[in-house]
Amino acid sequence: MYENKKNMQIGGVEIATKHENNPASELAHKQEQMIKVIAREKTLIDIMSFSVDTLDIKEIIKSIITKAGKLFKADRCFFVEYDADSNENHPLREYEEYLSLKNIRSHLTRPTTKEDVEAFLRVTRQKKASFIEDVNKIDLPEASRKMLVDDLSVKSYATLPVFHGNIMYGTLVLHYVNDFMQFTKDDMEVAQAIANQSAVVFHHAKLYQKLQSQADREKLLREIVSAISSTLDFNEIRQMLVSKLGCALNSDISILYIRDTKTEKFLPVDEYSLHLSSNKMPSPLGLNIIEDYEWSKYIKHNKKPDITYSDIEDLKKDYKLHGTKAEEFLDKYNIKSMLAIPIIHAGTFLGFLVLNFVKERKNFTNDDINLAKIVANQAGTTLYQSKLYFEAQSASQAKSEFIANMSHEIRTPLNIIIGFSDLLSKSEVDSKKQVKYLQNINNSGKHLLNLTNDIINISKIESGNFTLDYEKIDMELLIMDVINSIKLISGNKKMSADLAPACIFADKKILTQILYNLLNNAIKFTSDHGEIKIKSVLEKDKLMVSIEDDGIGIDSKDLSLIFDKFKQVDSSVGRPQQGAGLGLAIAKKLVELLDGVIQVESTKGKGSHFWFVLPKAEKKSNVI
């Protein structure tokens, strides 16, 4: 192989390669051959000793290409690494190229095209070394010829796929730019031996790398899990979750979408649910795009474990995002890849962890997906516990508020009863006053009775100790009965009814109670000349009853709370309306006992609209 070069240099010694036909030159030739063999053996031993010296892939590649390049007198030698996870070759990196002289054009100075990557992939997959002495004498695809001849001025080349068993590690390439190269049989054998030996070294290094990265992942996982488990603060957990996992997987925009299990809606992105890789990243704070993803529903129903899209265009196609706000979001934020993992605890869908990649496309490895899955799994438990803790705390706060409120609610009628009975016991009270005082005592007694009934009712429902008596009910009649009975306390408020004739199977006592509670509130929270509209509509197998008032209304932030026990928007002792905060909690539980749903819409200062929908239900068992 060296015959076409004037001189060769091995181990820093320059030796004349031409030999004349005399014993001295023959000796020199033999010496030269021996040195060649030694150099080759030395290179092979050097490569072999890598497995002992270093397990750093970068170092290994750098050293193999330098040694092979020098040994075979190549002008350019490089290694194209194959990535088994993505089934693609890596674009060439700086440490993967050796150049014999500074004036040789670097492969790195030309952009790596898709065709280049494919060409190398083809070569690697062939698993066969090839040695081309004159690039002009062979058939080459147009793109390869352009790369080799036009861009890199290659005259001869060799490609050596690096394999260990069936595992592909890449291709070692030798380029000759200045002269044509004639590969001898011996060259080919040695080159192949170097490729084989490199494969062994790669194999060890990769195994080591895998173990190392497994250990790193385990460590990372322990850190993330212990961080999110170290607190019961809901916001802190969310923040740690997005930031830790986002950083671990190098995501640019990490978002944790939390689903409100009551309203079944996702909460908009807030500061605790967002982590950006840098402050240059556009921030989706306040947005709520998850509702637009068809796949959020898909996952909810199919419990598909995870979604990974290296190419976001595939996601757009698969989930039919064309024209949706989700597509707008992906385009506007220039998202290239996405990993989305649902957070599920004991079958309840709590949210979504979405990692968006903007700077570059991400090829997800199994390790990445597993890490995200384990973290999401743990997050499910932690978020659930934190929610329980939060609920327990607010329940205890609500109870304290309730006790303060109840003492007021009980003390007022009791004081009235005691006060007026004291007055009555005095002989000078005339008969007109006696009637008025007795009326007051009676009203206060009734109020106390109602209060006690509410408390008994809610505890009965909650303990499951409630019997349902199903019967056929004429709803028009029942609603009118409740309206008429409540009219006594409605004062000047206008009440109108637009009722559909309908019969349903339900429990009359329960229905009366639901209607009474809702109408009572509408009257209570409406001004003296306000208006209350009652409507019922029969749709297929469902009946909808709605009660609308133009009273004080409810702030949107309080809407999700009012159905909780003891919750009042204004729970101050001085509030004008009576009540213990149980009416809606009872109404909701009773509607649910009848397999229905209750909902509300309200605007503060404008009024409220409560409605419930019940099944017409033909027949039901009587006990729950």
Ligand code: ADP
């Ligand atoms: P309360 O006994 O306090 O009325 P509820 O459970 O019936 O308890 O209602 C809870 C809270 O919801 C009320 O205290 C009130 O703040 C609000 N609310 C209920 N109905 C209405 C309504 N029609 N208009 C305005 N606010 C309402």
